[in-house]
Amino acid sequence: MAALLxxxxxxxxxxxxxxxxxxxxxxxxxxxTASFYTPPYEPSACFGEKHEGVMTAAANExxxxxxxxxxxxxxxxxxxxxxxxxxARPCKKGKTVTVKIIDLCPSNGCQATIDLSREAFAHIxxxxxxxxxxxxxxxxxxxxxxx
Numbered sequence: 001m002a003a004l005l006x007x008x009x010x011x012x013x014x015x016x017x018x019x020x021x022x023x024x025x026x027x028x029x030x031x032x033t034a035s036f037y038t039p040p041y042e043p044s045a046c047f048g049e050k051h052e053g054v055m056t057a058a059a060n061e062x063x064x065x066x067x068x069x070x071x072x073x074x075x076x077x078x079x080x081x082x083x084x085x086x087x088a089r090p091c092k093k094g095k096t097v098t099v100k101i102i103d104l105c106p107s108n109g110c111q112a113t114i115d116l117s118r119e120a121f122a123h124i125x126x127x128x129x130x131x132x133x134x135x136x137x138x139x140x141x142x143x144x145x146x147x
Contacts, residue, residue, distance in 0.1 A: 032113030036121035046071035
C-alpha cells in the first residue's frame with residue numbers, strides 16, 4: 001500500500017508546487033477607452049507570424065506600448081459605458097475579457113487606450129458602439145519558492 005501512496009503524494013506535491021510557482025494576480029484597475037480591429041491579426045509587432053489566438057489586443061503607442069515592453073502582457077478588460085451615444089446600452093452586463101497584447105496601435109491612427117480584437121470587443125460590448133469606456137487591469141505573474 002505504501003508503494004501506491006507514494007506516487008499519489010508525489011503527484012499532489014507537484015501539483016501544489018506548480019500552482020504556487022506561477023500565480024497571476026491583478027494590479028489596480030485603470031480607466032481608458034477601447035476600440036477594435038479585425039483579422040488578420042498576424043503578422044503582429046510582438047510575435048510576427050505566430051498565431052496567439054483571437055482574444056488579443058494592440059497597445060496604444062502613447063498609453064501602454066512603452067517601446068515594446070507591453071508585448072505579451074495580459075489585461076482583464078471590462079466595459080463601463082459607451083462614448084458616442086450610438087447604442088443605448090453598449091456594455092454586456094457583468095462581462096470581462098482577458099486579452100494578451102500582441103501588437104502596436106500607432107498613436108497617429110489609434111483612437112483608444114487599447115485596440116481589442118473584434119472577438120474580444122464583442123465579448124464585452126456591442127461592436128456597433130465602436131469605442132467604449134473601459135476599466136482594465138494588468139495581470140502580473142508572480143513566482144514563489146518553497147523552502
